[in-house]
Amino acid sequence: MLSQKEALRRKFAQADFTDDVMFGLIMSQPEICKRFLQAVLPAYDFDHIKVTPQKYLKTSYVTRAGRLDLLCTNENGTQFNVELQMVDEHNLAKRSRYYHALLANNMLAPGEDYQNLKETYVIFLCGFDPFGLGWAVTDYQMTANHGNHILGDGTHTLVLNAKGDWREVNDELKGIFQLVLKQRATYGHLGLEIARNIKDFKESKAGGGKYMALAGEFWQNVWEDAREEERKEIVPLFVQKLAKDGKSQTEIMTYLETELGLSEDEAQEYYQLAMTKA
Known part of the structure; x- marks a missing residue:
């Protein structure tokens, strides 16, 4: 049987964009994160964005499914949580609800006014079609049963479906979809740059150590700190x-x-x- 270290080395050698740890490491680079969000939400300004370090995510944003994959905040305080989903566990809607609650819970101090809550975006990047609708990009918000009135609670859930219809998707996002589907990125520039970043990271002297530290220490730290x-x-x-x-x-x-x-x-x-x- 492989030791933990040997298993992590093998996982690192095989890691690509769809590997949860590699995804977090690469996407947490501010410029990569900014360009990804710009491709997903072109109407937003992401010139000033702060990415929460992975080491902080594993202690302050621990979820029932592990740590958040990626969390960043723009200059207005709006938070963007990006989650890579490669396996359909048929719980995306409930996951969305949980992640929004987690973000809100870490946003206010005790007794602080609810009006101070900022908008939250939970963005699922999926390698499958979660609802069988064929849509590549879908923005879900809470609306009334009658008419088109939007509640305006500040929560947005975006589902990016790599298996959906790409005809109205910009080239940068198409390149990301290609990586999710384990294809070579040929659309746009971002997908190709991410692929190069992963290659450089895996060939660097420090890359393996960073990867294995993040992959191996997370659960051990959570275990030691837990009641x-x-x-x-x-x-x-x-x-x-x-x-x-x-x-x-x-x-x-x-x-x-x-x-x-x-x-x-x-x-x-x-x-x-x-x-x-x-």
Whole structure:
């Protein structure tokens, strides 16, 4: 069985734009992030944008699915959360609701007026058509059942569907879609630049270390910081992630026992719980 370090090295060697860790590392580069958001929301001004560092996301924006992939804020305080979704878990709408709540929860101090809440955009970049509608770009907002009145609560959910109809999609976003579909980027300039960035990152001396630190330390840090009742939620999520990464039951059980210090019975209990929730 591969050690954790060997497994991470193999994951790094195979990583492309659709790898969650690589996606976060590359997209968190301010210029890349800015150009991506500009392609998605051309009416917005992204000249002044702040990207939240990955190391902060793993401590302050921990979700039931792990850390946020990418979070940035413009000069008006509007927040943009970009999530790469390669597997259809049939829960995109509920994920959107949860992410918006998470952003809002970290936006206000206790007792602060709700009017100070800024707009939030949750942007799902999907390698599948989540609702079978064929639309490449869809902006969801809360509206009334009668008429077209928009509630105006400041929440926007954008679904970018790489499997959708590209005819009205700009070239920069088409290039991104090509990367999501594991194709060579031939449209626009951004997709090609991202592909070059990934290649350079993987060939750099520091690239492997940064990747493995972010991939390997996240769950360990969350585990160490969690209270006992929180660990009951965290371990099944961790097991599900390992299973999605192709790890066998034996490999997962061994990791739980050696890295998290669980007994064989505890590891078995958590594994069965995670498989029930999956």
